[in-house]
Each structure stands twice: as C-alpha cells, then as structure tokens.
Amino acid sequence: MAGGLSRLIKDYLPGGASRLAALLLPQILPVFSVVAPCHPGAALRNLGLVQPRQATRNRLVRGSSLVGAVLLVILAAPSGSSQDRKVVRMTAERFTFSPSQIKVKQGTVIELRLRSDDTNHGFRIIGSETNLIIPKRGRGEASLIFRADTPGRYTFECSKMCGAGHSFMRGEIIVEDQEQP
Numbered sequence: 001m002a003g004g005l006s007r008l009i010k011d012y013l014p015g016g017a018s019r020l021a022a023l024l025l026p027q028i029l030p031v032f033s034v035v036a037p038c039h040p041g042a043a044l045r046n047l048g049l050v051q052p053r054q055a056t057r058n059r060l061v062r063g064s065s066l067v068g069a070v071l072l073v074i075l076a077a078p079s080g081s082s083q084d085r086k087v088v089r090m091t092a093e094r095f096t097f098s099p100s101q102i103k104v105k106q107g108t109v110i111e112l113r114l115r116s117d118d119t120n121h122g123f124r125i126i127g128s129e130t131n132l133i134i135p136k137r138g139r140g141e142a143s144l145i146f147r148a149d150t151p152g153r154y155t156f157e158c159s160k161m162c163g164a165g166h167s168f169m170r171g172e173i174i175v176e177d178q179e180q181p
Helices: 002-012 015-035 040-046 053-076
Strands: 085-093 096-098 101-105 109-116 121-125 131-134 142-147 152-157 170-176
Touching: 109 121, 109 131, 121 142, 131 142
Parallel strands: 085 109, 101 170
Antiparallel strands: 085 096, 109 142, 121 131, 121 152, 152 170
C-alpha cells in the first residue's frame, strides 16, 4: 500500500506538495488503512485532500479564460478619448486636503486617488451622492471618478469625524467653461 500511495502522491500533487506529503506518509499511512482500506487514490479523493491533475488543469484553463475575457472587456470599453482625463493624487491629513483646490475645463474626467497620512477620513462632494472613506495611513487608497460636465464650483469635505479641526477640512473642484481662456 505504501508504494501505491507514494505513486499516487507523485501523480496528484505538484512539486513541493508531493515532497511534503512524502515526509508525512509514515504518519498518515495508518489512518488510510483504518479510514479507507480501498485504493489510496480513492481515499485521498474521498477525503478531499487531492484532486486529479486533469481537474486542476481544467480549473486553470477556465480561470485563465475568465481573466482573458475580463481583460478583453476592459480593453474594448470606450476609452473616453473624446474627453480629457486627469489623475489627481490627493492626501488627507490633519484637517486639510492637499491639494485643496482643483481646476479643470468642462468635459474633463477627473480620477481622484485619495490617501490619508494619518487616520480614516471621509470624502464627500456636497450636492452629489459621492461619499467614501479614505483608509488610514498604510491601508491603501480610495479612488473615484468625477465627470466635470457642468461649469461651477463643487465643494468637497471630510465626511467622517476626524478630530477638533474636522469642520475646516474642505476644498473645491472648479470646473471652468470650455470657452474660457
């Protein structure tokens, strides 16, 4: 039975896992003779410990097909080439946003990438449904897309109580008319 199990481990488990399983073989062999006195391969499959390589290969092919389909959708999506795109990296820290003022022309798409240099903050554009949490330092960044379709001033503020100066944590996006110089 040990020879069959060794062969099975080589057939079903990839490289490093088969070496680990071979080391554990003397400890698990008595369990197989009690739990599953049938073929060792069937025992491993019945316990859910291994799957045939073919099944793994099929899963890999399906997974890579899914990734390919997602990439195709992303790359085939309209690029918004008729609109300018501007990436703005903004930092929230000690009751300020930096930069606190962003000027763009009408028709610009702004991608705001927000990060915090201290605690969690909120980001809300007053008069819109935009309201998100900026994770605290070292926990990543939040991002949002703002379409500057209408000229005007759009005030943003921290929407999560962050301390004594919270009410002063504001800024604005200024959308200028296309015809303005």
